[in-house]
Amino acid sequence: MATLLRPALSLMVLMTAITGVIYPLTVTGIAQLAFPQQANGSLVRDSAGQVLGSALIAQDFTGAGWFHPRPSAGAFATVSSAASNLAPSNPALATRVKDSAAQLVIADQGPVPLALLTTSGSGLDPHLPPEAIRYQLVRVAAARNLPVQTVEQLLQQHIEQPLVGPPVVNVLLLNQALAQLKN
Amino acid sequence: MHSYDYALILAFFALVLLPAPFLGRFYYRVMEGRRTWLTPVLGPVEKVCYRVAGVDPGTEQSWQKYTLALLAFNLAGFVLLFAILLLQQYLPLNPQQLPGQEWTQAFNTAVSFVTNTNWQSYSGEATLSYFSQMAGLTVQNFVSAATGLAVLVALCRGISRRSAQTLGNFWVDMTRATLYGLLPLCLVLALFLVWQGVPQTFAHYVNALTLQGADQVIPLGPAASQIAIKQLGTNGGGFFGVNSAHPFENPSAWSNLFEMASIILIPVALVFTFGHYVKDLRQSRAIIACMLALFLIGGGTALYAEYQPNPTLNSPLVEQTAPLEGKEVRFGTTGTVLWTETTTAASNGSVNGMHDSLNPLGGMVALVNMMVGEVIFGGVGAGLYGMLLNVLIAVFLAGLMIGRTPEYLGKKLQAKEVQLLVVTLLVMPVGVLVLGAIAAVLPSAVASVSNPGPHGFSQILYAFTSASANNGSAFAGLSANTPFYNLMLGLGMLIGRFGYILPVLALAGSLAMKKTAPIGQDSFPTHGPLFVALLTVTILLVGGLTFLPTLALGPIAEQLTLGF
Numbered sequence: 001m002a003t004l005l006r007p008a009l010s011l012m013v014l015m016t017a018i019t020g021v022i023y024p025l026t027v028t029g030i031a032q033l034a035f036p037q038q039a040n041g042s043l044v045r046d047s048a049g050q051v052l053g054s055a056l057i058a059q060d061f062t063g064a065g066w067f068h069p070r071p072s073a074g075a076f077a078t079v080s081s082a083a084s085n086l087a088p089s090n091p092a093l094a095t096r097v098k099d100s101a102a103q104l105v106i107a108d109q110g111p112v113p114l115a116l117l118t119t120s121g122s123g124l125d126p127h128l129p130p131e132a133i134r135y136q137l138v139r140v141a142a143a144r145n146l147p148v149q150t151v152e153q154l155l156q157q158h159i160e161q162p163l164v165g166p167p168v169v170n171v172l173l174l175n176q177a178l179a180q181l182k183n
Numbered sequence: 184m185h186s187y188d189y190a191l192i193l194a195f196f197a198l199v200l201l202p203a204p205f206l207g208r209f210y211y212r213v214m215e216g217r218r219t220w221l222t223p224v225l226g227p228v229e230k231v232c233y234r235v236a237g238v239d240p241g242t243e244q245s246w247q248k249y250t251l252a253l254l255a256f257n258l259a260g261f262v263l264l265f266a267i268l269l270l271q272q273y274l275p276l277n278p279q280q281l282p283g284q285e286w287t288q289a290f291n292t293a294v295s296f297v298t299n300t301n302w303q304s305y306s307g308e309a310t311l312s313y314f315s316q317m318a319g320l321t322v323q324n325f326v327s328a329a330t331g332l333a334v335l336v337a338l339c340r341g342i343s344r345r346s347a348q349t350l351g352n353f354w355v356d357m358t359r360a361t362l363y364g365l366l367p368l369c370l371v372l373a374l375f376l377v378w379q380g381v382p383q384t385f386a387h388y389v390n391a392l393t394l395q396g397a398d399q400v401i402p403l404g405p406a407a408s409q410i411a412i413k414q415l416g417t418n419g420g421g422f423f424g425v426n427s428a429h430p431f432e433n434p435s436a437w438s439n440l441f442e443m444a445s446i447i448l449i450p451v452a453l454v455f456t457f458g459h460y461v462k463d464l465r466q467s468r469a470i471i472a473c474m475l476a477l478f479l480i481g482g483g484t485a486l487y488a489e490y491q492p493n494p495t496l497n498s499p500l501v502e503q504t505a506p507l508e509g510k511e512v513r514f515g516t517t518g519t520v521l522w523t524e525t526t527t528a529a530s531n532g533s534v535n536g537m538h539d540s541l542n543p544l545g546g547m548v549a550l551v552n553m554m555v556g557e558v559i560f561g562g563v564g565a566g567l568y569g570m571l572l573n574v575l576i577a578v579f580l581a582g583l584m585i586g587r588t589p590e591y592l593g594k595k596l597q598a599k600e601v602q603l604l605v606v607t608l609l610v611m612p613v614g615v616l617v618l619g620a621i622a623a624v625l626p627s628a629v630a631s632v633s634n635p636g637p638h639g640f641s642q643i644l645y646a647f648t649s650a651s652a653n654n655g656s657a658f659a660g661l662s663a664n665t666p667f668y669n670l671m672l673g674l675g676m677l678i679g680r681f682g683y684i685l686p687v688l689a690l691a692g693s694l695a696m697k698k699t700a701p702i703g704q705d706s707f708p709t710h711g712p713l714f715v716a717l718l719t720v721t722i723l724l725v726g727g728l729t730f731l732p733t734l735a736l737g738p739i740a741e742q743l744t745l746g747f
Contacts, residue, residue, distance in 0.1 A: 007236040007354045008255040012263060012326075014232050015361060019325040020318035023366060024383075024408040027373045031383040031407065034374070039383045041403050041431070043391075051391040054401050056380055056430040059393040066395070070512070078400050079388070080306035080424040083509050085539040085660030087638035089741050093508060093540075094495040101500035111502045118507040121428030121536040127512040164191040165436020166515040175394055 044172065053172055058126045061175060064143035067128075067136050069171040070115055071100065074123040081123035109135060127168035130159050146181070154178060184490075188517035191440060195521060198444035199451055206448065207455025207467075213363040214336045214356060214456070216240070225362045232358050243349035246692025249337055250685065252353035253330060257297055260323055265293040267319040268311075277312035278387035284310065291669035296320055298680035299327035299418060299562055301532045301655035302672055304664040306424025308402040313385060316422060321409045325369075328416030328449075329360035331564030334684050335453060338568050339460035341691030342592055345699045350691055364449070365416060372445055373411035380434030381407040406431060414445040417562040419532030419655045427522070427535040428511055439518050439535060446531045450560040453567050461592055465710035470570060473718045477559045481548045482524040488544035489520045494746050509537030520545065527552035530562030532655020539634070539642070539658040543745065546658070547738035550645060553652035555726035556611055562653060568687050572607050574709065575690075577721040579604070581707050581714075590706055593699035600693055603686040610682035612729050614651025614675045619644055619733075621671070628667050633660035636744065641737035648730075650675035 031039040042055040053059050058069045060076045074082030086093040101112045113132040133155055141148045158174045161167045212219050233240050244252065267274065268289040272282050284292065288304055295302045296319075307316060333356035340350050377383050382403045389401040406422040410432055413420060423429040433439055451471070458467030492503045505516040514522070519536040526533055527549040538549055552559055558569040575589075579596055582589025589596040622628040622643050632639040638658075645658040650672040657663065663672065708714060 004251060004255040007238050007252070008259040010236040011232065011238075011256065011354060011358065012259045014235060015326050016263070016318055016322045018228070019361065019366065019412070020322040023369070024317050024321060024405045027370065027377070027408040027411075028383050028385065028405060030374060031377040035377045038380045039377050039407075040386065041382045041384070041389060041401050042380050042434075043389065043401070051389055051401075053391045053393050053399055054389075054431075056434050057399070057401060058430075059395075059399055060397065061395060063395075076399075078308075079402050080309040081429065083425060083428070083537045083540070083659065085537050085633060085658070086508060087539060087634040087636075087641075087660075087741070088493045088495065088506060088508070088542055089636055089638050089745050090634045091495070093493075097496050097501060097508075098498050101498060105500050111498075111500055114496075114502045114504050114507045115512055117501060119509070120507075120511050121509045121534070122425045122430060122511060124425075124430055125511050125513075126430055129512055161187075162436040163187060164194055164440050165187055165513060165518055166185070168513050172394070179394060 044176065052176070055170060055173060056126050058124045059172055061171070064139050066175050067133055067140055067171055067178070068116070070125050070128065071117070071119050072123045073119040076124070078124065083121050083123055084119045106135070106139065126170055126172060128171055130155065130167055130169055133169050133174065140178070144178070150181070151178070154181065184517060188515070191436070191517055192521065194440055195444055198440070199447050203448065203451040204455045206452035208459060210364060210452060210456040211459035213359050216359070219363065221363055221367060229358060229362055233355070236354060238352070238354040240352065240355045243352050245348055246337070246350050246688050246695070249350050249353045250688045253333065253684070253688075256326070256353070256357065257330060260326060261293050261297045264296060264319050264323055265289055267315055268292055271312045271315045274312065274314045276314035276317070276385065279312070281310060281312050287666040287669035288664060291673045294673040294676050295655065296323035296418070296420060297327055298653055298676045299331055299416070299530070299565065300650060300653040300676045300680070301413070301418045301420030302650055302657065302676065303420055303424075303655070304669055307421060308404075308423050313404050316409055317405055320420060321412060324409065324412040324416050324418045324420070325361050325365055326357065328365060328412075328418065328563040329357045331562055332360040332364060332453070333357050333564070334687055335564035335568045336460070338571060338687055338691040339457050341694040342594060343460045343462070344695045346697070347695040350688070350695060365412060368415050368445075369408070369411040372415060372441065373407045375441060376407040376410055376438055379438040380431070381410060381438070382431055383407040402431075410442070411445075413533060414442045414531065415449060417446060417450065417529050417531040419526060421533060427533040428537070433535055436513055436518060439514050439522065443522055443525050446525050447529045447560050449563050450529055450566045453564065457567060457571075463592070463710070466592070469710045469715050470574065472715045473722070474559050474570070476715070476719055477722065478524065478528055481528065481552055481559070482521065485520045485524050485545045485548040486517065488542045488548070489516050491542060491747055493542070506540070506542060509540030511536060523549055524552070526656060527654060528559035528561070530557040530565060530652065530654050532649065534656050537659060538645070538656055539660045543738040543742035546641060546645070547734060549656070550648055550734065550738065551727060553648045553654050554611060554615065554730045555722050557652045557654060558722060558726075565653065565683070569683060572604060572687070573722050573726070574718060575600070576604055576608075576725060577714070577718045578707065578709065580721060581717060585707065590700065591709060593702050594694050594697050595700065600690055603690045603693070606686045607683055608725065610679060611651055611726070614678045615644070615647045615730065616733070618651070618671055618675050619647035622647065622667075625667070631662040631665060631668065633662070637737055637740035641741065644733050644737050646672060647675055651679035653679045
């Protein structure tokens with residue numbers, strides 16, 4: 001028994017020290033030096049330094065003058081966030097999607113992009129496909145008395161196209177740029 | 184599919200298949216105690232570990248002693264983690280002052296992480312302190328993977344040694360697997376992930392005032408270090424509740440690619456490690472071919488399924504494209520499906536989109552990947568020892584067909600070995616069908632189901648499949664934080680883990696003692712296309728067919744009612 005107990009307990013303690021304390025502390029040390037912005041949550045601040053949110057965490061936008069993000073199954077709660085987990089066969093999904101399509105549809109703009117009608121896996125999806133932003137462009141420009149071209153230009157500057165994934169637009173950063181445009 | 188979708192698939196296979204042979208050789212050298220370029224740094228640490236533990240690295244153990252050491256170490260890990268989870272309010276690094284977990288949930292969580300399953304009936308950001316995540320869960324993320332790797336090399340030694348009484352030393356194998364096998368890769372991946380946007384800090388959560396003036400709490404923590412081992416160790420337990428769908432766990436298409444590749448890299452490399460043990464890399468290539476074939480069949484089916492628009496959303500007001508419910512825009516359909524295929528094939532329970540919302544056939548592919556026993560690459564170590572069991576079964580079946588004593592790499596398979604193989608064949612049916620059937624008839628357990636119709640049954644089926652296969656992903660609409668599910672799924676995870684490990688070690692011990700017959704002209708070759716086909720069919724028939732009736736009641740029925 002003793003021949004098992006000593007190695008089992010001492011190696012458990014040693015592995016806890018190495019992988020549970022030294023390793024995360026080392027990563028934290030290097031990360032805080034090399035990538036402080038990302039390591040601390042990619043925070044977005046206003047000109048006074050007040051934290052407006054995180055570039056990676058969606059926030060709710062309402063009203064005609066802002067670009068709206070994807071709907072959130074957890075109402076944009078962050079602790080903890082949630083998904084709908086609705087099965088494709090669940091009638092509640094079809095009802096919810098069709099109801100919000102009826103609310104969001106804009107005449108002469110075709111069907112509502114699916115990204116604006118479906119909740120994400122995280123409940124905090126910070127992005128939209130460019131087409132889903134473009135769908136809202138006329139509404140936002142009109143509400144802000146801006147020429148559509150100006151807002152379109154802003155959108156173009158915010159499209160990210162990675163080599164290995166779909167093009168995306170960060171809704172919070174776009175809205176922040178929009179707010180600064182007004183000033 | 185767009186050009187970036189093809190680029191993602193190509194990059195994924197390149198990142199996995201190109202380094203795997205080299206990494207596999209590295210693992211062989213490390214586990215056999217040879218000198219590597221990391222020895223000057225890690226050698227002294229290793230020596231200190233042995234000195235403190237009173238372990239002589241030169242002494243080997245019989246299969247019985249090896250097994251006892253493994254069980255003692257896993258038990259010690261369970262007790263420590265269970266205690267940390269229950270008592271976290273009295274422990275340091277708890278800036279949000281979170282209370283301890285309820286005991287059935289703490290039991291479930293501790294079993295889950297010790298067995299490399301990482302099923303989660305809690306949300307990390309709302310229930311666990313930084314200390315619990317770091318000193319509790321991260322540690323088991325490492326050592327549960329190291330335990331799997333140790334069992335695998337014990338089996339490799341059993342197959343490759345002649346008339347031997349010992350299989351190696353568990354303490355040494357576990358220590359080397361952790362220090363050389365996992366830590367260095369984790370350090371690199373963790374820093375890459377921080378660069379991409381994963382937080383790594385001990386500061387408390389940040390209060391933000393949004394652009395429209397609402398209050399928002401930004402949860403933080405030492406996430407990157409845990410997510411690196413979560414993926415490389417085929418664990419899958421999220422730092423945050425919504426797992427790899429959370430933008431802080433998986434911030435970009437690039438992090439998605441590298442996390443996916445990390446999930447499957449070590450399991451692929453270990454197939455080459457096996458080839459070095461038996462001094463025949465043709466065996467590795469045959470096994471890889473079978474795994475790749477199954478991976479491509481599953482991945483292709485799931486991709487096809489997920490690109491079909493959901494017919495129930497048919498309306499002139501709704502854009503008809505591939506479903507997006509439960510998916511993140513930055514990954515798209517291909518990035519989500521490839522992730523689902525990779526994680527369910529590799530026994531890594533992380534999700535970057537909600538499996539509950541996948542089209543029925545997509546969800547079924549995930550289920551089948553797990554039901555065949557997590558052998559399509561599978562977990563670290565666990566995948567290949569599971570696959571080698573299938574290899575032995577295929578050899579046995581071939582032996583029956585040609586009427587000779589079955590033989591694998593010169594080792595005769597006799598009654599004792601075949602009995603042990605049959606025991607392992609029962610693990611998944613008992614865990615999924617017996618435990619799942621109990622849940623499906625108890626009204627209190629059925630009450631946890633969140634979707635109507637056949638999909639509700641799929642939710643229960645998925646839970647017990649995931650637990651028994653030590654995967655950890657979920658059809659997460661199921662309310663699994665009830666005493667019933669916490670205890671029953673905990674039991675399923677224990678059956679799924681030790682129901683394989685014990686017979687595998689006994690088998691390794693028995694094979695090691697045998698003489699190795701010279702491989703003659705009339706031995707059945709186990710490296711050609713004929714054997715690859717036989718192995719693939721064996722896995723699908725022996726492993727998969729058992730579950731066909733349950734699949735018919737769940738995803739197949741749902742697919743038919745949806746009218747695709």
